[in-house]
Amino acid sequence: MAGKKVKLRLQGHEKFALREGWINKALMILPEHPDAFTRKDATDLFGIGNNMVKSLRYWMRVLGLIRENGVSGATLTELGELIYKYDPYLENIFSLWILHSNIAKNKEEATTWYMYFNHCDADDLDKNSIESILLREVTKYAAGQKFSEKSLSNDIDVLLNMYSKRKEKCDPEEKSISPFSQLKLVNNVNGKYIKKQPSKKEFSEMIVLYELMLEIGDSEGISIDDAIYKENGLKNIYNLGSVMANEYLDKLDAAGYIRVNRTAGLDMIYPVKKVDALTVLEKFYKNC
Numbered sequence: 001m002a003g004k005k006v007k008l009r010l011q012g013h014e015k016f017a018l019r020e021g022w023i024n025k026a027l028m029i030l031p032e033h034p035d036a037f038t039r040k041d042a043t044d045l046f047g048i049g050n051n052m053v054k055s056l057r058y059w060m061r062v063l064g065l066i067r068e069n070g071v072s073g074a075t076l077t078e079l080g081e082l083i084y085k086y087d088p089y090l091e092n093i094f095s096l097w098i099l100h101s102n103i104a105k106n107k108e109e110a111t112t113w114y115m116y117f118n119h120c121d122a123d124d125l126d127k128n129s130i131e132s133i134l135l136r137e138v139t140k141y142a143a144g145q146k147f148s149e150k151s152l153s154n155d156i157d158v159l160l161n162m163y164s165k166r167k168e169k170c171d172p173e174e175k176s177i178s179p180f181s182q183l184k185l186v187n188n189v190n191g192k193y194i195k196k197q198p199s200k201k202e203f204s205e206m207i208v209l210y211e212l213m214l215e216i217g218d219s220e221g222i223s224i225d226d227a228i229y230k231e232n233g234l235k236n237i238y239n240l241g242s243v244m245a246n247e248y249l250d251k252l253d254a255a256g257y258i259r260v261n262r263t264a265g266l267d268m269i270y271p272v273k274k275v276d277a278l279t280v281l282e283k284f285y286k287n288c
Contacts, residue, residue, distance in 0.1 A: 006143055007108035010151035012062070016055040017162040017178045022048075023099075026060050027076070027084045034073030062110045064102040078278050086285035090179050094284060097198075097207050097238070100183060105232045111138060112155035118236045124192050131156055164188040185239055195239045206284040208234065208248040209257055212269060213277040221270040224249070224260070 025046050029036050036045050037057040043050055057074070060066045065080035076084060079098070087095045103110045104117040112134060119137040120130060131153055138152060162178040163186035183202075187194045211234060216222050224246070227233060234240040240248075249269065253260045259270045 005145060006141060008111040008138065008142060008145070008147060009109045010111060010138075010147055011154050012058040012109065013155075013158055014051040014055040014058070015154055015158060016052055017158045017165075017176065018055075018059045018063075018180065020177055020179050022052075022056050022059065023063075023065070023083075023179075024089050026056055026065070027080065027088050030060075030066065030074050030076060031084070034075055037074055058109075062103050062106050063099045065099075079281070082278065082281055082285065086282075086288075092285075092288065093182055093202050094204055094207065096179055096183055097203065098210065098281065100180060100185070101207075101211065101237050104237050107141075111141070112152060112159060115141070116156075116159055118231055124194050126191050127156060127160065127193070130160075130193060160186065160188070160193055164193060197239050197241055197244060200244070203238070204284065205248045205251045205255075206280060207238070208245070209252055210277050210280045211237075212252075212258065213271070213275060213280055216269075216271055216274070221268050224262075224267040224269060227269055 025048075026036075029045060033039070033045065036042060037053060039045060042053045046053055046056065048056070060074070060080075061068065064077055065083065066074045067077055068074045079102075083090075083095055086092075090096060103113050105114065107114040115134050115137045116130070120133050122129070122133065125133075134156060135149060135152060138147065161176075162180050163183065164181065165177060165188075166181050166184075184196055184199070187196055212222065212227060215227065227249075228235050228240065228242060228245045234245045235242075249258070249260050252258045256272055259272055261268045261270065
């Protein structure tokens with residue numbers, strides 16, 4: 001009996017990285033026009049070309065900002081509503097970190113992003129080396145399912161440009177800069193791509209609390225090792241090293257959000273009070 005077919009998606013973005021201003025366009029338009037992506041005048045409504053509209057629709061979905069069905073069209077998710085209410089122009093880098101987390105964990109619809117952040121551990125690699133690693137990982141995940149190596153290569157081009165193409169290094173009129181470049185998670189140094197740890201000034205402990213609440217869910221707690229090192233953990237998604245990750249855990253402990261137990265080899269994290277992950281986000285925005 002054949003195994004269950006895995007879901008994977010390559011090149012849903014029509015070769016366009018998410019661009020500055022796109023999310024705001026969608027957040028402003030969709031509440032009044034949920035059918036915006038499928039209308040004949042979609043290009044006029046969004047002010048971008050046909051393939052860009054398709055790309056924006058893909059990005060809004062994989063970032064967890066919209067849900068779609070054939071009857072009601074595209075509606076904002078709870079996360080979409082929060083960002084629409086508190087940060088529609090993505091002026092707070094906190095919002096970008098959360099959206100980055102959503103795409104980096106989205107194995108089924110953003111397969112290349114998932115594999116790059118979770119399974120491309122080596123650093124200081126050129127594009128060809130990254131492509132070799134991701135080809136191996138996607139092949140393993142696909143389990144015999146066919147996919148286009150060209151689409152994977154195009155995905156990698158978009159991903160690397162999305163995170164490493166900086167405003168300060170481009171023409172001031174350059175329109176293809178992605179807001180995700182602000183995270184500075186990936187640096188391009190003479191054709192070698194290096195994953196970088198976030199700046200403490202631009203990375204809030206509330207992001208760590210958000211991730212912990214997602215992972216802990218209904219369980220009693222989570223081990224420190226799992227929180228940092230497992231698939232979709234803090235190291236993979238945010239490039240957080242052990243020292244920096246533990247500093248943030250200690251901050252959250254001191255603030256009374258969690259209890260970190262490192263005695264008798266337990267190395268566990270327990271929530272002092274269980275809160276929904278989205279409640280963590282809203283609390284952050286309200287306190288800004």
